[in-house]
Amino acid sequence: MSAAMKSSLSNKLQQNVSSCKILVVGAGGIGCELLKNLALTGFSDIEVIDLDTIDVSNLNRQFLFRKEHVGKSKSQVAKESTLKFNPDVNIVAYHDSVMNPDYGVNFFKKFKLVMNALDNRAARNHVNRMCLAADVPLVESGTAGYLGQVTVIKKGLTECYECRPKATQKTFPGCTIRNTPSEPIHCVVWAKHLFNQLFGEDDPDQDVSPDTEDPELTAEAGEKALEKETEGNGKDLERKSTRVWAVENGYNPEKIFSKLFRDDIKYLLSMEALWKTRRPPEPLDWSNLSDATPSSATQMRDQRIWSMKECGEVFGNCLGKLKVDLAAQGEDGMLVWDKDDETALDFVVSAANIRANIFGISQKSRFDIKSMAGNIIPAIATTNAIIAALIVMEALKILNDQFDKCTTVYLNRKPNFRKKLLDAGRLDKPNPKCYVCSAKPEVTVVLNTQKITIKFLEEKILKGDLGMVAPDVEIDNGMGTIIISSEEGETEGLYIISY
The missing domain is CATH 1.10.10.520 (Ubiquitin activating enzymes (Uba3). Chain: B, domain 2)
Incomplete structure (x- = not known):
């Protein structure tokens, strides 16, 4: 931790920062900036997971990577590069998908805090649900060109990532x-x-x-x-x-x-x-x-x-x-x-x-x-840097037991009427009708059982529309008949005629 950082943090917060175990999901544009910030702030126990390998197109903004790193694991190279900023940090890197069943609720329970630096909705949904199940605070973030956002998600206190429907990709007739x-x-x-x-x-x-x-x-x-x-x-x-x-x-x-x-x-x-x-x-x-x-x-x-x-x-x-x-x-x-x-x-x-x-x-x-x-909104290195800094600021509030001071922060393309690019607002309360984080989560799906196949139900509706990774489906017929199972082979040879 730098001398300037030590002087700005209380002794209690310094101790919390150095002792807590955190998970960073994503080692791309935001993730590179975030890992550097965390190492320089004094975080000493970090795990990072990313599925991707380094591409030439990443080099103009993901500054932890160099030409000789092309084709290598993002998480592993990000770890090695971050250690050059602070060799005392303990970093564990996973070259894998966070949606792999190996990283379930018990994995997430290890962490005091999770930070998202992702670029796709499916992974965001999954991490959101894992953090809710493990009751671990999540700092969610995202950028789109000059725009960016950081918010905090805490079970029972704030809305989760799926409380509000997200805009879908535009289609054409x-x-x-x-x-x-x-x-x-x-x-x-x-x-x-x-x-x-x-x-x-x-x-x-x-x-x-x-x-x-x-x-x-x-x-x-x-x-x-x-x-x-x-x-x-x-x-x-x-x-x-x-x-x-x-x-x-x-x-x-x-x-x-x-x-x-x-x-x-x-x-x-x-x-x-x-x-x-x-x-x-x-x-x-x-x-x-x-x-x-x-x-x-x-x-x-x-x-x-x-x-x-x-x-x-x-x-x-x-x-x-x-x-x-x-x-x-x-x-x-x-x-x-x-x-x-x-x-x-x-x-x-x-x-x-x-x-x-x-x-x-x-x-x-x-x-x-x-x-x-490519449905590309060009990534801006400066935007990633600002958002990564804001993630750390929100994390420090959480570790300092100042959850009431956490905010949702928006980075705008143009200054607002107060001549500020950053616009902070209070965290919203959970949506009581959210089928992910409400006290009794449920959703009603109406199907034509004469036309819809079990495969369609599993792939298109449960995994596609509802974002489930490994769903289980049981028929409430008094016999506990399982028609979809997360256990491989459990439903092989099962034929459903009618109900």
């Missing part, structure tokens, strides 16, 4: 994506769907072909388009998946381009009802792409807007490379889109901008599309 895009994000989503249709998991909900069941189309409006699905002899054309069609054509760039950006667009134009109040799209020809470069203040590839000719060339090159990558996966292999895969990103950038040009939508730089396609 399929007909908007397939027929009538009007924003750059619509084109980016379409391009990601196209990647999956050509190289990834074949999801019918991600079809990129024109949607003839668009609600805007009356029975007559799409007639001309639908006629094209019938051959001259009156027989229906065999409908093939995008992947099958592409394979049959050897992933030929010109044929794929012509289908997606010329023929499908002409097909859309025949749905006349769609263009009565909209600017109609303009089909593009592979052999006649403009090389005019949109005005741009920079020549950096990531920052400038590509010409249509460049987009076409990149699109063709990416098809060839991805075809080879897919073949390397074997007969039933597939590729998973990754924002950090150069070829996969270039494919989406080129496809999204070509489609945007067709529909008269502003095109975007590679940097912007990476942010949109």
Whole structure:
């Protein structure tokens, strides 16, 4: 502990700080700053857990990591780097998921305090529930660009992380994506769907072909388009998946381009009802792409807007490379889109901008599309540093038995009317209807037992919607019939006919 820190803390608080065992969950942007702060504040018994390994993209803000650390465990390298600030600290690092059953309630009961430095909701929900079950205070935090928040969660005294519903990721109607895009994000989503249709998991909900069941189309409006699905002899054309069609054509760039950006667009134009109040799209020809470069203040590839000719060339090159990558996966292999895969990103950038040009939508730089396609809000190192400092401040209040002085602190992008970036408020009381932290937690789910399978109940509802990790389900029929068990193999061979 530094001399300045010693002089600012009372003897009792110094003792509490040095003697308490704490858990830090996450060793990324916030976690790196937090571990450094904890070591310099005098915390001497720290455990840290993180599942991730270090990526090159982490190096601009997660300052405990260096180039030579790429590919190594975040938690382990963070431990080694933190010890350089204070070699007297005892740090135990776990390269693992905090949701692993090994880290249950008994694990959490070891700690005086838990600090979250996470970036995903599922893990936050899990730590929230573990801390409630173990009755251990949790300091929760998060950042999004220039915004940040720190709050304290204590069983029975404050609302928990799940007391209020969280905003869900924005989705778009399929007909908007397939027929009538009007924003750059619509084109980016379409391009990601196209990647999956050509190289990834074949999801019918991600079809990129024109949607003839668009609600805007009356029975007559799409007639001309639908006629094209019938051959001259009156027989229906065999409908093939995008992947099958592409394979049959050897992933030929010109044929794929012509289908997606010329023929499908002409097909859309025949749905006349769609263009009565909209600017109609303009089909593009592979052999006649403009090389005019949109005005741009920079020549950096990531920052400038590509010409249509460049987009076409990149699109063709990416098809060839991805075809080879897919073949390397074997007969039933597939590729998973990754924002950090150069070829996969270039494919989406080129496809999204070509489609945007067709529909008269502003095109975007590679940097912007990476942010949109990866659902990325750029991480700001300064924001992480401020939030990490606030976490320690709230922790000191807890250890000094000043829980009544704990607050929820918001870091704003712009100063408030008091000319302050930080806005602190009282901690909210628990939501009495919260199905996680209320005295008698319960939730009612209405199901159609004739259609819903047990697997759907377990995966989609219990694990997906309700965030359970290892649920147990028993039927209240007087016999204690178990239909879902957290114990592997316990329900094998069980068949439920009806109830």
